[in-house]
Amino acid sequence: MTAHPALEADQAADAAEILTGAQMVVRALVDQGVTDLFGYPGGAVLPIYDALFHEPRLRHVLVRHEQGATHAAEGYARSTGKPGVVLVTSGPGATNAVTGIVDALMDSIPLIVITGQVPTHLIGTDAFQECDTVGITRSCTKHNYLVKEVRDLPRILHEAFHIATTGRPGPVVIDIPKDVQFASGPYVGPAKAAPIHDYHPRVEGDPRKIAEACALIAGAKRPIFYTGGGVINAGRGASASLRELARLTGAPVTSTLMGLGAFPADDPAWLGMVGMHGTFEANHAMHDCDVMVAIGARFDDRVTGRLDAFSPGSKKIHIDIDPSSIGKVVRADVGILGDAGKVLDALIAAWKRERPAPDARRLEPWWKQIATWRARDCLRYRPSDTIIKPQYAIERLYALTRDRDAYITTEVGQHQMWAAQYYRFQQPHRWMTSGGLGTMGYGLPAAVGVQIAHPKSLVIDIAGDASVQMTMQEMSTAIQYDLPIKIFILNNEWMGMVRQWQQLLHGERYSHSYSASLPDFVKLAEAFGAVGLRASTPAELDDKIEEMIDTPRPVIFDCRVERSENCFPMIPSGKAHNEMLLGEDAGDIGSVIDQAGRGLV
Amino acid sequence: MTQDAPASAYDMGHAVEAENLATFAVLVDNEPGVLHRVVGLFAARGYNIESLTVAETDRSARTSRITIVTRGTPHVLAQIEAQLQKMVSTRHVQNVTKDPNGVERELALIKVRGTGADRAEARGLADIFRARVIDTNSESFIFELTGAPSKIDKFVGLMRPIGLIEVSRTGVLSIERGAEIL
Numbered sequence: 001m002t003a004h005p006a007l008e009a010d011q012a013a014d015a016a017e018i019l020t021g022a023q024m025v026v027r028a029l030v031d032q033g034v035t036d037l038f039g040y041p042g043g044a045v046l047p048i049y050d051a052l053f054h055e056p057r058l059r060h061v062l063v064r065h066e067q068g069a070t071h072a073a074e075g076y077a078r079s080t081g082k083p084g085v086v087l088v089t090s091g092p093g094a095t096n097a098v099t100g101i102v103d104a105l106m107d108s109i110p111l112i113v114i115t116g117q118v119p120t121h122l123i124g125t126d127a128f129q130e131c132d133t134v135g136i137t138r139s140c141t142k143h144n145y146l147v148k149e150v151r152d153l154p155r156i157l158h159e160a161f162h163i164a165t166t167g168r169p170g171p172v173v174i175d176i177p178k179d180v181q182f183a184s185g186p187y188v189g190p191a192k193a194a195p196i197h198d199y200h201p202r203v204e205g206d207p208r209k210i211a212e213a214c215a216l217i218a219g220a221k222r223p224i225f226y227t228g229g230g231v232i233n234a235g236r237g238a239s240a241s242l243r244e245l246a247r248l249t250g251a252p253v254t255s256t257l258m259g260l261g262a263f264p265a266d267d268p269a270w271l272g273m274v275g276m277h278g279t280f281e282a283n284h285a286m287h288d289c290d291v292m293v294a295i296g297a298r299f300d301d302r303v304t305g306r307l308d309a310f311s312p313g314s315k316k317i318h319i320d321i322d323p324s325s326i327g328k329v330v331r332a333d334v335g336i337l338g339d340a341g342k343v344l345d346a347l348i349a350a351w352k353r354e355r356p357a358p359d360a361r362r363l364e365p366w367w368k369q370i371a372t373w374r375a376r377d378c379l380r381y382r383p384s385d386t387i388i389k390p391q392y393a394i395e396r397l398y399a400l401t402r403d404r405d406a407y408i409t410t411e412v413g414q415h416q417m418w419a420a421q422y423y424r425f426q427q428p429h430r431w432m433t434s435g436g437l438g439t440m441g442y443g444l445p446a447a448v449g450v451q452i453a454h455p456k457s458l459v460i461d462i463a464g465d466a467s468v469q470m471t472m473q474e475m476s477t478a479i480q481y482d483l484p485i486k487i488f489i490l491n492n493e494w495m496g497m498v499r500q501w502q503q504l505l506h507g508e509r510y511s512h513s514y515s516a517s518l519p520d521f522v523k524l525a526e527a528f529g530a531v532g533l534r535a536s537t538p539a540e541l542d543d544k545i546e547e548m549i550d551t552p553r554p555v556i557f558d559c560r561v562e563r564s565e566n567c568f569p570m571i572p573s574g575k576a577h578n579e580m581l582l583g584e585d586a587g588d589i590g591s592v593i594d595q596a597g598r599g600l601v
Numbered sequence: 602m603t604q605d606a607p608a609s610a611y612d613m614g615h616a617v618e619a620e621n622l623a624t625f626a627v628l629v630d631n632e633p634g635v636l637h638r639v640v641g642l643f644a645a646r647g648y649n650i651e652s653l654t655v656a657e658t659d660r661s662a663r664t665s666r667i668t669i670v671t672r673g674t675p676h677v678l679a680q681i682e683a684q685l686q687k688m689v690s691t692r693h694v695q696n697v698t699k700d701p702n703g704v705e706r707e708l709a710l711i712k713v714r715g716t717g718a719d720r721a722e723a724r725g726l727a728d729i730f731r732a733r734v735i736d737t738n739s740e741s742f743i744f745e746l747t748g749a750p751s752k753i754d755k756f757v758g759l760m761r762p763i764g765l766i767e768v769s770r771t772g773v774l775s776i777e778r779g780a781e782i783l
Contacts (some may be wrong), residue, residue, distance in 0.1 A: 138638060139645050143689040146633065163689055197630060197689050324683035327676070 021150045022047035022181040025114060026055045028157035031189050034085050035059060036076065036452050038069040042089025043129060045116030047181035049087075061452055061481060064473040066093050068445035070100020071471065074109045075446030078432045079407055080453045081235060083110040083164050090116045091129030094175075095136065099439060101171045102140040106436025107258060108233055110169035112160055113141075119179040120148060133175040142170030143197075150183040158193040167201025168322040169233055201321065205338035210346045211354075213293070213317045213334050217347075218356035220291035222314075222366045223251035226274060226303075229258030229435065230296015230320060230340045232428045238341030239263070239428040242295065245348050250363050252370060254282035256297050257420055258435040265424035271370070272379075275303040276571050277417040280378035280580060281370055283569075286311050287577035288369070295319045296340040299329040300436070301600075309576035319343045378569045378582050379421055388538050390415065390490045390561040394422035394462065397488060400545050406458040407450045409433065409443040411467030414496035414567045419462040441470030444487060448474055451483040458486070458549060465491040465515050475528040478554040486548050487556045489521060492563045500566045505573075525556035534558040573600035618674035621698075622651065624705055626775050627685055628692040628783050631657050631665040635690045639667055642688070648673060648681055652707075652750075652772030664692060666783075670750075670773050693783050702778040708771045709753045710735070711744045715764035723763050730756045741766075 019027060025048050029037065036059045041049045052060055063069040066088045073084025084104075088097050094115040104111045118127040134146045143163050145156045153176070160172040217223055225246055231238045239262040246253050246269050253263045254274040263270055272279030274286055283305075286292065292314045297303070304310045310330060318325075318332035319340060326335035336343055381391045408423055409432040410416040416433055425431050432450060434442035443461040451459040461468075468489055478485050490496075498513040522532030531551050535544040541559070548555045568583040629635050636655055643650050651670040658666040671681060678696065685694045697703035711732070713723050716739070723742055727734065732746040746756055750773055757768055777783065 134634060135637070138634065139641050148633075198692050199689050322687065324680060324687050326683075328680055328683075331676075 016186045018184050019187040020182060020184050021153050021176060022051040024153050024187050025157065026051040026058065027187060028154060029085060030057050032161045036061060037085035037087055038063055038072045038449065039087030040066050040069060040093060042093050042116065044090035044118055044178050045087065047178065061477065063477050066096035067099050068471050068474040068477065070097045071442050071445035072449030073111050074100060074104050075409055075432045075449030076453045077109050077111065079429050079450045081429065083112055083161060084449065086111060086113040088115055090118055091131045094131060094133040098136060098140060101137060103434050103437040103439045103442065104171040105140050105142065108169050108229060110164040111171035112164055113171055113173045115173060115175045117175045117177040120177045123177065137173045141173045144173035146175045147180050150180050150185040153180065154188045155193045155196055158190045159195050163199060202337050203339040203342055205336045205343040205346050209334055209336045210350050213336060214347060214350040214354060216291050216315055216317060216334065217249055217293060221362055222288060222290040223249065224285050224289040225251055225253040225293045225295065226286065226297055227253065227259045227262055227295045228256040228297025231259055231262040234296065234339050234341035236428060238344055241341055241344035241348060245344055248348065248351050252285055254286065256303055257433060259297065260420060260431045261425035261428045264426040266426060273420050277421065277567055277569065280376050280569055280582065281373035283571065283577040283580050284373045285370055289314045291315050293317045298325045304329065305571045306574055306576045381583060385538060388535065388541055388559060388561045390418050390565055391422055392538060393490060393541065393559050393561055394418050396541055397545060398423045400542065400549065401458060404458050406460060407454060409446040409450060409461045411443040411463045412438045412440045413464045413467055414500065415462055415464040415490040417567045440467040444468060444471050445474045447485040448477050448483055451485050460486045460488050463487055463489045464496060465489055465493060465518055466495040475530055475554060479529045483554060484552055485554050489558055490561050491558050492561050493518060494563060521556050521558035530554035530556055532556050536560040618676060620672050620674055622670060622672050623678045624697040624773055624775050625669045625682065625685060626695045626697050626783055627667040627669065629665050629667060630690045631663045632690060638688055638690060642684055646684065654772040654774055668774050695783055697775040700777060703775055704778055705749055705773050705775045706747060707750050707753055707773050709746045710769040711746060711757060711760060712741060712767040713760050713764050714741045714766050716740055719763045723760065726759050732756065
């Protein structure tokens with residue numbers, strides 16, 4: 001973040017500028033380069049809203065629920081690389097924001113969440129709209145503050161931005177009692193604000209370990225790059241470096257859900273996504289590799305499957321900015337602490353310097369093996385002339401938007417996995433999804449945030465009929481700010497992923513997973529003042545998608561798809577990567593998952 | 602399917618390692634809620650706390666020193682150290698148990714009830730352990746004892762048949778031998 005130059009000059013002229021706490025908040029946001037924030041007013045935050053009223057440099061987006069504000073800020077942050085800013089009131093304002101805060105923590109998204117609090121003399125009295133915000137958010141933030149004195153406020157505000165955006169990014173909550181917002185004190189800008197904490201994340205990798213990793217990769221016969229959201233967080237340069245290193249080494253690349261787009265899906269070295277619903281080739285390559293290079297990925301249980309059978313024969317190089325990630329789940333043979341982009345650049349430099357010139361044909365057997373896995377064509381599905389297959393819907397959506405400036409968000413469930421499998425991401429920062437927390441209701445408000453950041457781009461929320469109802473009210477926000485987001489609902493009338501697990505694991509007892517009493521999404525769109533579209537047959541799908549794209553207003557697209565389609569490939573719970581099931585095995589999946597597997601989530 | 606299969610993928614692979622005790626010395630910024638951060642971290646991630654001591658140790662630097670005794674496999678202990686280090690309020694973390702220069706001490710106040718020969722027996726053992734009598738009346742003693750936790754355990758064990766009725770312990774404190782600092 002760069003400081004506002006004019007303001008810095010002002011500060012030099014008038015070192016001890018006296019502002020109220022509320023004015024400090026607004027000034028600090030401007031000084032930190034913030035242009036947009038998402039929020040909802042209330043009693044304990046009114047002084048800040050009053051200060052906002054006088055600040056034309058900040059655009060405030062009024063959401064309809066505080067959860068929407070946090071997800072919108074996440075979408076904004078994920079698509080721009082800048083921190084997302086949220087402003088909410090005390091009590092329910094703060095508690096409603098918690099889901100998005102946890103979501104941001106799990107997916108390493110930089111957020112600044114400013115919450116109002118009851119006046120300091122009322123804290124602890126069970127005052128109206130009081131809650132222990134710092135207590136509640138302590139375990140779900142990277143750091144949080146309760147501001148007791150207005151003189152501490154400028155340092156806290158600036159340090160919060162530093163903490164949220166550096167190291168492993170994450171959410172920071174600043175809880176400001178109302179009397180502190182009214183109180184006056186000297187304001188200092190970002191350049192002069194002394195930090196409060198001794199916080200210095202390490203970003204440069206250890207050169208000896210980089211040399212060790214370089215030698216391991218050069219000696220590998222079956223190498224693989226396993227990349228995650230950390231590569232996206234490290235900025236566009238990191239994605240470019242990943243592409244170069246993959247080219248230099250000749251190794252295949254797979255990625256987690258969060259890492260999609262860092263490596264182009266059209267590149268011949270791309271294996272597709274890894275994990276529970278990853279591709280056959282990616283999971284088998286992970287299982288059989290001899291050197292695994294994990295970059296900004298954290299060996300999530302959705303990726304590893306059964307841990308004691310996870311990639312048993314490989315040496316693992318783990319590059320991560322978070323020291324607690326290295327060795328947390330899987331032992332690293334070479335752990336490199338540092339920023340993904342900087343370590344990738346150091347690896348490229350080491351590779352070029354050492355010129356290992358490994359035998360060009362050393363990877364031929366590996367690629368030959370990969371080709372046999374690819375030949376299984378694991379994403380094949382049974383097409384239909386009469387019913388829209390959800391996979392087909394995503395394929396068509398991709399085909400019709402691939403040449404456009406498109407951003408994709410999702411909710412959580414089957415549609416999310418189909419989007420990850422069939423929408424082919426070529427660039428980073430184009431894919432916004434709730435990975436770690438798996439928050440249904442993320443995608444619609446995230447699309448609002450993305451569209452605020454990219455007003456001229458095509459922003460599509462690939463949604464499910466159940467998820468989208470969790471934060472549907474944010475359509476009203478989209479209307480208010482003239483945000484032409486497209487809500488593309490794969491409507492199968494079920495909580496599809498719940499139904500799939502009940503079919504496969506619980507004897508087809510569909511306990512409370514049917515989306516009864518669904519609204520008419522077309523009429524719902526119209527009620528909001530948006531455009532409603534519906535497609536029920538494959539024949540009309542393309543035209544309707546084109547119509548959606550060409551509509552310069554918000555659209556809810558009710559795409560009626562096959563109701564009982566399941567999401568494959570699938571690694572059954574408790575199984576290893578090389579025990580994955582393809583669509584044609586679906587019949588006997590119930591007998592494949594054992595009792596221990598049933599106990600897993 | 603076997604009955605002894607792990608119940609969760611999260612603990613697969615680490616189940617067979619032996620658990621050890623470890624003492625961590627953590628230097629933190631002395632600010633409201635900092636103890637909650639540490640305790641909350643242990644609770645949220647399922648780590649044990651065997652003992653915990655905390656006090657401000659440098660007023661001008663606004664730092665507190667937290668000493669935590671915990672139990673875990675080497676893998677878990679490494680995780681605990683990394684997680685503690687990751688907290689923004691943390692200045693420094695040291696695994697004292699792994700340090701050959703680490704010194705650990707604990708203070709205990711121990712109340713023993715008894716008359717006649719038991720009193721003499723208790724006094725005699727207290728002398729051997731260099732425990733001080735800090736209060737007495739006709740039927741009880743309070744002993745003050747400082748030492749390694751194992752020494753206090755041993756003294757408490759010896760007092761039990763004589764008439765031990767109450768124990769208060771500070772938990773472990775630690776420091777490193779030599780001129781180095783945390």
